[in-house]
Amino acid sequence: MHVLVVGGGGTIGSTVAYTLATQHPSLEVTLADPKAERAEGHAIDLFHSRSHAAHAIGRPEFEASTLGDVSVVDPTSSPEPDPVEAADAIVVTASEPRSSDSLERGGRLSVLERNLEIASDLGEWFASADPTPTVVVANPSDRVTHRLWEASGWPRGSFLGYSLSETARIADEIARRVSAREPSNGDVSPADVYCPILGEHGEHIVPVFSRTTVDGRPVEFAESERVEILDYVRSVPYDVIEMRDNGDSSRWVTGRGISLIVSRLLEGGTDPDADPVCLATPLDGEYGLKGVTLSVPVVLDGDGVAEIVEWDLSTDERERLERAAESIRESLGHR
Numbered sequence: 520m521h522v523l524v525v526g527g528g529g530t531i532g533s534t535v536a537y538t539l540a541t542q543h544p545s546l547e548v549t550l551a552d553p554k555a556e557r558a559e560g561h562a563i564d565l566f567h568s569r570s571h572a573a574h575a576i577g578r579p580e581f582e583a584s585t586l587g588d589v590s591v592v593d594p595t596s597s598p599e600p601d602p603v604e605a606a607d608a609i610v611v612t613a614s615e616p617r618s619s620d621s622l623e624r625g626g627r628l629s630v631l632e633r634n635l636e637i638a639s640d641l642g643e644w645f646a647s648a649d650p651t652p653t654v655v656v657a658n659p660s661d662r663v664t665h666r667l668w669e670a671s672g673w674p675r676g677s678f679l680g681y682s683l684s685e686t687a688r689i690a691d692e693i694a695r696r697v698s699a700r701e702p703s704n705g706d707v708s709p710a711d712v713y714c715p716i717l718g719e720h721g722e723h724i725v726p727v728f729s730r731t732t733v734d735g736r737p738v739e740f741a742e743s744e745r746v747e748i749l750d751y752v753r754s755v756p757y758d759v760i761e762m763r764d765n766g767d768s769s770r771w772v773t774g775r776g777i778s779l780i781v782s783r784l785l786e787g788g789t790d791p792d793a794d795p796v797c798l799a800t801p802l803d804g805e806y807g808l809k810g811v812t813l814s815v816p817v818v819l820d821g822d823g824v825a826e827i828v829e830w831d832l833s834t835d836e837r838e839r840l841e842r843a844a845e846s847i848r849e850s851l852g853h854r
């Protein structure tokens with residue numbers, strides 16, 4: 520199996536590559552980045568991280584001879600053989616560098632113009648290869664996913680815009696609040712919270728409070744609490760960036776979330792009996808929306824989105840989803 524990480528010399532791309540490389544020792548990983556030397560530095564380090572399997576403490580449960588390679592290509596030099604053709608899954612983290620106006624809430628939109636150009640170029644590159652499931656991380660991820668889909672000519676189900684970190688963040692905040700309500704019951708773990716999030720990866724997130732459960736039981740929040748929960752989810756990634764001296768963004772939650780999605784894709788998909796996962800995919804009438812890409816519940820197979828699940832939403836959730844769609848359409852110039 521082979522995963523291509525486009526933007527693999529950067530923070531998120533290299534973190535995804537590390538997570539996948541250690542989880543799947545035989546996986547071939549290619550890092551595509553115009554900063555090829557930087558990517559090569561990651562590739563050498565990553566390959567050595569796999570070599571711990573040669574030590575007794577590595578306790579290899581696989582043949583050392585099956586260790587996958589970690590290689591580098593410069594996407595601007597028409598690499599041959601084409602790594603897009605070789606890939607079983609692709610992750611796109613290619614992005615303009617973070618600018619000073621990307622450090623505040625809403626900052627994901629500051630790289631819109633340049634990242635749409637990068638997406639158009641990547642789409643042209645992808646177009647000559649067979650459709651391959653592609654997880655899009657570069658911000659603003661829903662708009663970039665949409666542009667990449669349009670430029671590639673691949674089926675819409677090939678594209679999955681990544682927004683799952685928000686689901687992890689809201690679970691943490693809900694667990695804290697529910698624990699504080701009844702301290703005598705002990706702490707609730709975020710792992711016991713289910714609160715899917717639809718909509719934009721940004722200000723227009725749509726937490727589905729009508730389906731939220733703790734330990735499998737429905738849980739209610741007053742409107743004031745909902746506002747505070749939303750505020751936490753929107754703000755915390757920017758707090759993380761600031762705490763790290765305005766350097767890297769949330770590489771660990773993002774790297775782990777993407778690696779889980781790629782792992783499921785390589786295994787042939789998600790369990791159709793399990794809860795669907797919320798990822799951004801181009802819509803064609805689902806939820807009454809067309810010509811826009813935003814997060815909705817999906818079931819995955821080995822090619823990408825096998826099914827978009829249409830949940831019954833409350834009036835407020837539906838209106839919020841429509842507002843998210845409007846905001847995304849507007850910034851893409853689609854009215």
Ligand SMILES: NC(=O)C1=CN([C@@H]2O[C@H](COP(=O)(O)OP(=O)(O)OC[C@H]3O[C@@H](n4cnc5c(N)ncnc54)[C@H](O)[C@@H]3O)[C@@H](O)[C@H]2O)C=CC1
Nearest residue numbers: 526528529530531532552554613614656657658660681773
């Ligand atoms: N969807 C999400 O939840 C998250 C999205 N992000 C976004 O992911 C993107 C990447 O973030 P970082 O890794 O921190 O940025 P970074 O600046 O460390 O890495 C971006 C990499 O893309 C490369 N690149 C630029 N143009 C390229 C092209 N045409 N082809 C291939 N590579 C190209 C750059 O050389 C650089 O190495 C950003 O847009 C960031 O906002 C980051 C975290 C979470």
Ligand SMILES: O=C([O-])CC(=O)C(=O)O
Nearest residue numbers: 626627658684756768769
């Ligand atoms: O703005 C960023 O690069 C970080 C981001 O999207 C996130 O962590 O959700």
